[in-house]
Amino acid sequence: MVRNITNGLQSLFRKRHAERELDEELRGYMEMAVQEKMQLGMNRDDARRAVRLEQGTVEGTKEVVRSAGWEFFWETLLQDMRLGARMLRRSPGFTAVAAITLALGIGANTAIFSVVNAVLLQPLPYKDPSQLLFVLESKQGAEVSGVSYRTFTELRDGSRAFASIAGLGGHALVLTGNGEPSEISTLAVTSEFFSVLAAEPLLGRVLLAEDGQRGAAPVVVLSESLWRNRFGADSAIIGRSIVLDMRPYTVIGVMPASFHSPFRNQPNQIWIPLAQDPVYGVWMTRPPQEHWMAVIARARPNVSFAQAQSELDAVGARVADEFPAEKGWAIKIQPLQQTITGDVKLPLLLLLGAVGLVLLIACANVANLLLSRATSRSREIAIRIALGAGRKRIASQLLAECAILGLLGGLIGMLLAYWGVAALLPILPSSVPKFHAVRVDEWVLFFAFVLSLTTSLVFGLAPVLTAARYNPQKELAKGTRAGESAGPRRARSLVAIGEIALAMVLLTGTGLLIRSFAQLTSVHPGFESSHIVKAMISLPQFQYSTPRQWAAFSQELTTRLQAQPGMQDSAIVGPLPIVDGGITLPFQIVGGPRKEAGSAETANYVPASPRYFSVLGIPLLRGRLFNESDSTSSAAVTLISEALARRYFPNEDALGRRLTFGFPANGIVSREIVGIVGDIHDVSLGKEPGPMMYVPYAQAPLWGAQVVVKSRLSPSGIAGTIRTVTHGIDKNLPVTDIAILSDVLNASVAQPRFRTLLLGLFGAIALILAAVGIFGVISYSVSRRAHELGIRMALGAQPASVLRMVLRETLSLTLVGIAVGLPCAVATARLITHLLFHVTPYDAVTLALAPVVLVAVATLAGYVPARRAMKVDPMVALRYE
DSSP states (O other), rough: HHHHHHHHHHHHSSSSSSSHHHHHHHHHHHHHHHHHHTTTTTOOHHHHHHHHTTTHHHHHHHHHHHHHHHHHHHHHHHHHHHHHHHHHHHHHHHHHHHHHHHHHHHHHHHHHHHHHHIIISSSSSSSGGGGGGEEEEEEEEEEEEEEHHHHHHHHHHSSSSSEEEEEEEOOOOOOOOSSEEEEEEEEEOOOOOOHHTTOOSSOOOOOOOOOTTTTTOOOOEEEHHHHHHHHHHGGGGOOOEEEETEEEEEEEEEEOTTTTTTOOOOSEEEEEEEGGOTTTTHHHSSTOOOOOOOEEEEETTOOOOOHHHHHHHHHHHHHHHGGGTTEEEEEEEEHHHHHHHHHHHHHHHHHHHHHHHHHHHHHHHHHHHHHHHHHHHHHHHHHHEEEEEEOHHHHHHHHHHHHHHHHHHHHHHHHHHHHHHHHHHHSSTTTTTTGGGOOOOHHHHHHHHHHHHHHHHHHHHHHHHHHTTOOOOHHHHSSSTTOOOOOHHHHHHHHHHHHHHHHHHHHHHHHHHHHHHHHHHHHHHOOOOTEEEEEEEOOOTTOOOHHHHHHHHHHHHHHHHTTTTOEEEEEEESSTTTTTOOOOOEEEEETTTOOOOOTEEEEEEEEEETTTHHHHOOOEEEEEOOOOOOSSTOOOOEEEHHHHHHHHOSOOOTTTEEEEEEEEETOOOEEEEEEEEEOOOOTTSSOOOOEEEEEEETTOOOSSEEEEEEEEEOOHHHHHHHHHHHHHHHHOOEEEEEEEEHHHHHHHHHHHHHHHHHHHHHHHHHHHHHHHHHHHHHHHHHHHHHHHHHHHHHHHHHHHHHHHHHHHHHHHHHHHHHHHHHHHHHHHHHGGGGOOOOOTTTOOOOOOOOHHHHHHHHHHHHHHHHHHHTOOOOOHHHHOO
16 A cells, blocks of 8 residues: 555656645645544644644655655666667767867867866956055046055045055166175055055065155065075064165065965065155155056955045046146046956957857767767667657767767866966966966866756757657658658758858958968067167165266176177166067157147157167168267257157157257256158057157166167077176176067067967867768768669769769758858957957958968868769668668
């Protein structure tokens, strides 16, 4: 009796909403039981209590049903997985091809996602990173990366929206003692810097408010990497002094290796108070219209973005009232995460979208394989249906096979992802933020697992739906000679068309980026880079503290270098184009319209020694170049670029006119224009040449400069000579950043090269997969039509006509896929307009070449099965059962 009841309840559970119906029946039973007890003389409360005593039996029955249902589910799933594994083992070739195809797509997606996850998705490695903001100033839509020190103090002392706010500036200081002299990446920060980022030291303490006061003892905080590499992880370092730019700084703390400053990825870093820095300590007294300080802030938890911006507007208005030169400048904020990742967000999302298309094409290929496999198993499935198997049962078994394939492909893909990340890291541009955090972590593995299951559903849906529509009577009534039915053939054709359309989108994007990169690298920088070696030499400013000392050192260095064999073409410049980014200064044209302070015209500023222009091959257009007589005791002169002359002296000769400008360390000076030189790309190859002002290095020296040497000697020999000559003047001076100038130019296009290389790789994979898809569709079509082709040839059809017929089918699929993919490709290309250089999204060459490549590859893929169709023996085909 109990067994019969249990079996009946199990059957009820297998039906839809079985448990809900059981609950309703049990509630009905309980109410009936209450009524029955009331008829026996009990009141309602006593009847309910009596029924509740019996409720334990009812709940026990429900638990038996529920447990039996879950056991049935897991047992069925296990059976499906076992059967799927057996079926896949019986077709090792099919299983290997499908799994490897999926592994390529999943592995590539996982590798790219690891970069996207580390750079874009993972929050900044600070406490409550959503509260961190970057403060900047803008005027007439032109944003600058910093604010004036005067504005910073207004925000620090009067802001209610920010819990804390800090300013910082970066450069390098010379570390001497404890080994060879070396330049150390230095951040000069206000005392609030570590509290804004909520960072705790590994040893010692961080900066306090009194450390940032003028006249305070100079102190320094070390990074863990520098502490271990240079000081042997000596825990007694706290309280000791180290020498930076020939000045002792007391070590007060060591920051853990997990702490990275925003905007800087260097492992060896130090942090010093802004007031104690030899550069920025002086700039703290500069006029408020000079916007040099990077500022980060931590918003209060209860302050909205709009409230903070409103307060900044009020501060900006107050500063503008006090300093008229600041009129028109607006203070803005944006999330710090956005500031750090802004330049790489679109390229990384582009790569993720491209590799996603590759995965879709891989899924389409596997779907085609499964459709072909389902067609060949149509009789088997029809027999199982005829013997009583439900269509849901058939579908669950086919999905189990797909899940096994997806998980197998995902497992291999994860292994490929580890290899892919290891291969990506060396070619990943160093300018990519947080690149040190790129790795295959638990989130990346979870992504790969979800991707595997999702792809299983994507490529398994088509064959499952096809099998679900099988009519067992029709399938069993067919003879083995019967050709393939229209449904599966149409499904495979649609999948192949989808592959070609996706490949069209990817090939078009790849072609545009390749064309753009070719245009970028074909740009002449305006100067020569062959056989030129550059090196950076920085002077400790507490030892070389005056421009006179800087000029004397540069004069002696160039004199000694030019006296060396093969080193006659040597010069000093600061900064070097493209390498150093440039120094932008405001200037006034003497005798021209008077500009208000803060609204003057600007140009890039370059101090250079006389031979600099001949070393880099910058042509003189009019006037003269600098010579040895242009010294501190002679008249102040300047050279300007053709772009500056064209923009500000359009209808007159600029020679003889005067410009007033100056670097803070040298003061504002009126200089006569004595020559006009050719334009160069000062910032990057992708930006048009801007106006430039050159001054004699002897008249406006810097404490650090680039040495450039043009020679046929080996780069290592040139570098060795520069070191020897420099150490002959001062043995404590480091010679850093030695490089061949042509290599530096190549490195300047690392980001576009990286995305073009990867997208080209993805495009090639997509093209191969699309060709394999076409090959599979046509090959299977030919095999299923062997009987039909035999009849045609028996009736007189020539092999050439059979070849044309099969190729016609190939071209039809290809042209339809191109027709579908072309508008999608054009629409997608508009999304990458920002990444293109001198190429439009509607580039005719790319839009014409991509379809031609697809047609050629598809024709080649279809030619192999077409050739096989030509060789069909009519007698063999007609005897085939």
